[in-house]
Amino acid sequence: MNLLQDVLNRDVRAGARLIRWIDDGVGEARAILKQLYAHGGKAHIIGITGNPGAGKSTLVDQLIRRYREQKKTVAVVAVDPSSPFSGGAILGDRIRMQEHALDDDVFIRSFATRGHLGGLTSTTADVVYVLDAMGWDIVIVETVGVGQDEVEIQRLAHTTVVVMAPGMGDEIQAIKAGILEIADVFAVNKSDREGADRTVRELRLMLDMGKETIQHQKERVCPPGWMPQVVKTVSTKGEGVDDLLTALTDHQKSFQDACQNPAFVTARLRRQFLDIFRRTLFARGWSYLMHEDHLKQIVEQLQSGSSDPYTLAEQAVKALGRF
Amino acid sequence: MNLLQDVLNRDVRAGARLIRWIDDGVGEARAILKQLYAHGGKAHIIGITGNPGAGKSTLVDQLIRRYREQKKTVAVVAVDPSSPFSGGAILGDRIRMQEHALDDDVFIRSFATRGHLGGLTSTTADVVYVLDAMGWDIVIVETVGVGQDEVEIQRLAHTTVVVMAPGMGDEIQAIKAGILEIADVFAVNKSDREGADRTVRELRLMLDMGKETIQHQKERVCPPGWMPQVVKTVSTKGEGVDDLLTALTDHQKSFQDACQNPAFVTARLRRQFLDIFRRTLFARGWSYLMHEDHLKQIVEQLQSGSSDPYTLAEQAVKALGRF
Numbered sequence: 001m002n003l004l005q006d007v008l009n010r011d012v013r014a015g016a017r018l019i020r021w022i023d024d025g026v027g028e029a030r031a032i033l034k035q036l037y038a039h040g041g042k043a044h045i046i047g048i049t050g051n052p053g054a055g056k057s058t059l060v061d062q063l064i065r066r067y068r069e070q071k072k073t074v075a076v077v078a079v080d081p082s083s084p085f086s087g088g089a090i091l092g093d094r095i096r097m098q099e100h101a102l103d104d105d106v107f108i109r110s111f112a113t114r115g116h117l118g119g120l121t122s123t124t125a126d127v128v129y130v131l132d133a134m135g136w137d138i139v140i141v142e143t144v145g146v147g148q149d150e151v152e153i154q155r156l157a158h159t160t161v162v163v164m165a166p167g168m169g170d171e172i173q174a175i176k177a178g179i180l181e182i183a184d185v186f187a188v189n190k191s192d193r194e195g196a197d198r199t200v201r202e203l204r205l206m207l208d209m210g211k212e213t214i215q216h217q218k219e220r221v222c223p224p225g226w227m228p229q230v231v232k233t234v235s236t237k238g239e240g241v242d243d244l245l246t247a248l249t250d251h252q253k254s255f256q257d258a259c260q261n262p263a264f265v266t267a268r269l270r271r272q273f274l275d276i277f278r279r280t281l282f283a284r285g286w287s288y289l290m291h292e293d294h295l296k297q298i299v300e301q302l303q304s305g306s307s308d309p310y311t312l313a314e315q316a317v318k319a320l321g322r323f
Numbered sequence: 324m325n326l327l328q329d330v331l332n333r334d335v336r337a338g339a340r341l342i343r344w345i346d347d348g349v350g351e352a353r354a355i356l357k358q359l360y361a362h363g364g365k366a367h368i369i370g371i372t373g374n375p376g377a378g379k380s381t382l383v384d385q386l387i388r389r390y391r392e393q394k395k396t397v398a399v400v401a402v403d404p405s406s407p408f409s410g411g412a413i414l415g416d417r418i419r420m421q422e423h424a425l426d427d428d429v430f431i432r433s434f435a436t437r438g439h440l441g442g443l444t445s446t447t448a449d450v451v452y453v454l455d456a457m458g459w460d461i462v463i464v465e466t467v468g469v470g471q472d473e474v475e476i477q478r479l480a481h482t483t484v485v486v487m488a489p490g491m492g493d494e495i496q497a498i499k500a501g502i503l504e505i506a507d508v509f510a511v512n513k514s515d516r517e518g519a520d521r522t523v524r525e526l527r528l529m530l531d532m533g534k535e536t537i538q539h540q541k542e543r544v545c546p547p548g549w550m551p552q553v554v555k556t557v558s559t560k561g562e563g564v565d566d567l568l569t570a571l572t573d574h575q576k577s578f579q580d581a582c583q584n585p586a587f588v589t590a591r592l593r594r595q596f597l598d599i600f601r602r603t604l605f606a607r608g609w610s611y612l613m614h615e616d617h618l619k620q621i622v623e624q625l626q627s628g629s630s631d632p633y634t635l636a637e638q639a640v641k642a643l644g645r646f
Contacts, residue, residue, distance in 0.1 A: 030633060033631075033633050034631050034633045034634055035631075037631035037632065037633065038628065038631065265626070266622055266626065269622050269625040269626060269632075270618070270622050272625075272632055273618075273621055273622065273625060273632045273635065273636065274612075276632045276633055276636045277608065277612070277632075277635075277636040277639055277640070278605070278608070279636075280633075280636040280637055280639075280640050281604055281605070281608045281636075281640055281643075282601070282604070284640050285600065285601070285604045289597075289600070295593070295596075298596055299589055299592050299593050299596065302592040302595075302596060303588070303589065303592060305361065308356075308357050308358075308360035308361065309360065309592075309595055309596045309599045309600075310353060310356050310357045310360065310599055310603075311357055312596065312600075313596065313599045313600040313602075313603040313604075314603055316600055316603075317600070317603050317604050317607050320604075320643075320644060321643060321644025321645065321646070322644065323644070
C-alpha cells in the first residue's frame with residue numbers, strides 16, 4: 001500500500017491523512033496500523049498536560065525550537081477536547097503551524113476527540129503509534145485539563161510534564177487529582193508572577209511528603225526511583241526552558257537505561273494491548289447493537305418494562321458471540 | 324432476599340452495604356440491581372460539580388438543610404477520585420455525617436472510584452439507581468473536577484449545577500471543558516470575593532453568545548429551551564442559597580413537565596442501557612483475558628514480535644464469543 005510506505009518515509013501529508021482517517025474511524029486505517037506497528041518504538045514520547053491558561057502551548061513552542069537546535073525532528077499532537085465554543089484547537093493550530101511551515105522536520109496537529117460519548121475511548125494512542133512509526137525523534141502529546149485523559153497520557157508517554165501557573169488554584173488541584181503521581185517533571189510556568197516561589201516550595205513539600213507513594217507508583221511504570229523534578233519557567237520569554245530541557249533529557253536517559261528491563265517492556269506491551277483490546281471490544285459491541293435494530297428492540301423492552309437493563313446487557317453480550 | 328427488601332424499605336445500613344458491594348465489585352450486587360431497577364424513577368437527581376476549592380461541599384450542606392425544611396428526604400453521594408495523598412473523601416464524609424447523624428432522612432456516602440485503570444468505567448450510575456430505588460426524594464451526586472466524569476454526571480442527573488469561585492481561572496476552564504453546555508444552573512460561590520460580579524457578567528455573556536449551541540445540546544437532553552441560570556452564593560454564610568433552590572426547583576418542574584415526552588424517555592433509557600452494556604462487555608472481556616493465561620500468551624506473542632496488538636485484539640474479541 002502506498003499510504004503505508006509514504007507514512008514510513010515521514011511524508012507529512014500522508015501522515016496527516018492517516019491521522020484524519022483514524023480520527024474519522026475510517027476502516028482502512030486499521031489495516032495500516034497493523035503494518036505500521038513493527039516500525040515504532042524509536043521515538044521519545046513526551047506528554048504535556050495542565051490546566052487551561054497555564055501556558056502549555058507557548059512552552060511546547062519553546063521546546064520545539066530547542067529540539068530543532070539540536071537537529072532533532074519533532075511531532076506535536078495536541079489533544080483538545082474542545083467545546084463548540086472555543087474552536088481553540090483549529091485556530092491555535094494554524095498560528096503555530098505558520099512558524100514552522102517551512103520546516104519539514106516539525107509536524108503539528110490538533111485532534112479534537114475526547115472519546116465518543118457512545119462509549120469508544122480515545123484514539124490518541126493510535127495517532128502516537130503512527131507518529132512513532134513515521135520516525136520523528138520527539139513526539140509531544142499535549143492535553144488540556146486534569147482528569148481521565150491525563151492518566152491515559154501518562155500511560156502512553158515516556159516522560160510526563162505537568163505545567164502549572166501560580167495562583168490558579170493548581171496546587172490544590174494537583175493533590176486532588178492525583179497529578180503528583182503522574183508527573184515526571186513539573187514546570188511552574190509564568191514564574192515571574194507573584195506566588196511562584198511559594199508554588200515551587202509547596203510542590204516540593206508535597207512531593208517529599210508523598211515520596212513513598214510516588215516511588216511505589218513509579219515502580220509500576222518507569223524508571224524506578226525517579227523523583228519528580230520541579231522547574232521554573234516563563235515560557236513567553238523563554239526563561240527556564242533550558243532547565244526544563246535538562247530535566248527532560250535526564251528523564252529520557254534514565255528511562256532508556258532502566259526501561260530496557262524485561263519486566264517494564266512486558267508491562268508496557270500489556271498496557272498497550274489492553275487499550276487496543278478495549279477499543280476493539282467496544283467497536284464490536286457497537287456493531288452488534290446497530291445490527292438488525294438490536295438496540296431499538298432492547299429499548300422497546302425497557303419501555304414496556306418487560307426487562308431490566310442489567311439482564312438485557314448480559315443477553316446482548318452473550319449474543320455478541322454468535323454474531 | 325432480605326437485603327433487597329431492606330434497601331427498598333430505605334434501611335440506611337442495608338443501602339450502605341449494597342453500595343459497598345457495588346464499589347467492591349461483589350457479584351451478588353448485580354442480582355439485587357436487576358430487581359431494584361423497576362422500583363426507581365421517582366427521585367430527582369441533582370449533579371453538582373466544580374473544581375476543588377469552589378465550595379461544593381458547603382453548598383451541598385446548605386441544600387440538605389433547605390430540603391429538610393421542606394420535609395424532603397435527601398441522599399448525597401460524593402464521587403471523589405481521590406489520590407492517596409488527599410484522603411479527603413473519608414474525612415469530609417465523617418464530618419458531614421456528624422451533623423445529620425440523628426436524621427434518618429439524610430444519607431451521605433463518599434465513593435472513591437474513578438473507574439478502574441484496567442478499563443472498567445465507574446459504577447456511580449449503579450449507586451444512583453440504588454438510592455433512587457430506596458425512595459429518597461432528592462439524590463445529589465457531587466463530583467470533583469472537570470473532565471469526563473462531569474459529562475457522565477450530566478447524563479445521569481436531571482439537573483446539573485456547576486459551582487465556580489471567582490478568581491480561580493474557572494471562567495476559562497468553563498469554555499475549554501465544555502462546561503457551559505452541561506450546566507443547567509451555575510452557582511458563582513464565594514461571591515463576596517472581589518471579581519464575583521465580573522465572573523457572573525462573563526458567564527452570562529458567554530451563555531448568551533453560545534445560546535444556539537446550548538439550546539441545540541439541551542434539545543438532546545431535557546428540558547428543551549431551558550437556558551442555564553446564573554446564581555450568586557456565599558455557601559459559608561448561606562447567602563443566595565434560596566435563589567439556588569428556586570433555580571433548582573424551576574428546573575425540576577420544567578424537567579418533569581417536558582421530560583415525560585416519550586422521545587426523552589426513550590433517549591434516557593437508551594443512554595442507561597449503553598452505559599450498563601459497556602460495563603458488562605468490559606467485565607466479560609476481562610474474564611476472558613484472565614482465563615487460562617490468555618493475556619499472558621498474548622503478551623508473549625507481542626514480545627516475540629510474531630504479531631501486532633491490533634490483530635491479537637481482534638482474535639481475542641472473536642474468541643470471546645466461543646468462551
